[in-house]
Amino acid sequence: MHSCPSVALLDWSGAKSMAQPVRRTVFVVEQGVPVELEWDEWDERSMHAIATLDGKVVGTGRLLPADDRGTVRIGRMAVMQEFRGQGIGAAILAALLACAREQRAREALLHAQSYVAAFYRGFGFIERGDEFLEAGIAHVEMTLTLAARTPG
Numbered sequence: 001m002h003s004c005p006s007v008a009l010l011d012w013s014g015a016k017s018m019a020q021p022v023r024r025t026v027f028v029v030e031q032g033v034p035v036e037l038e039w040d041e042w043d044e045r046s047m048h049a050i051a052t053l054d055g056k057v058v059g060t061g062r063l064l065p066a067d068d069r070g071t072v073r074i075g076r077m078a079v080m081q082e083f084r085g086q087g088i089g090a091a092i093l094a095a096l097l098a099c100a101r102e103q104r105a106r107e108a109l110l111h112a113q114s115y116v117a118a119f120y121r122g123f124g125f126i127e128r129g130d131e132f133l134e135a136g137i138a139h140v141e142m143t144l145t146l147a148a149r150t151p152g
């Protein structure tokens with residue numbers, strides 16, 4: 001039986017040293033994303049989920065601040081290869097969505113790598129529009145409604 005992952009939500013100054021090695025391994029080394037595209041100005045402004053299992057950092061993801069329409073963006077979801085398929089990605093996404101709901105965000109939006117759209121569909125995300133390339137990888141935009149629009 002697997003242990004349960006624990007997920008902490010941290011700002012970039014707290015998360016950086018744990019998130020960077022995971023993202024470097026998964027996106028830059030495994031998926032070949034150019035290193036200059038991996039790091040951007042949004043890291044400083046996002047909340048970062050850090051998943052640990054038996055004291056080891058095994059995954060991460062980030063939640064950007066809401067825009068003026070109440071839409072939050074989720075991105076950089078990554079679980080170390082040898083730890084996939086045991087619920088860690090789901091725990092990270094659940095923590096980011098709980099944080100978005102606490103902030104009373106109306107909608108979550110993400111650019112899913114097309115091969116993994118089913119992972120997000122499992123949380124109720126639905127595809128919007130056509131497939132497109134980002135960092136040379138096929139993606140699709142997906143959205144999840146978090147709260148009904150208040151009338152007026």
Ligand SMILES: CC(C)(COP(=O)(O)OP(=O)(O)OC[C@H]1O[C@@H](n2cnc3c(N)ncnc32)[C@H](O)[C@@H]1OP(=O)(O)O)[C@@H](O)C(=O)NCCC(=O)NCCS
Binds near residue numbers: 079118
């Ligand atoms: C996408 C990713 C974060 C998922 O993490 P994970 O820990 O393997 O996912 P989980 O074990 O929590 O899976 C949760 C559910 O999604 C499903 N799922 C996970 N990966 C999937 C995939 N590639 N295709 C289809 N379904 C998938 C699981 O079967 C599981 O379904 P269940 O609840 O019915 O059993 C991980 O595969 C990863 O880091 N991939 C490389 C980086 C990447 O592509 N990130 C996504 C950028 S959009």
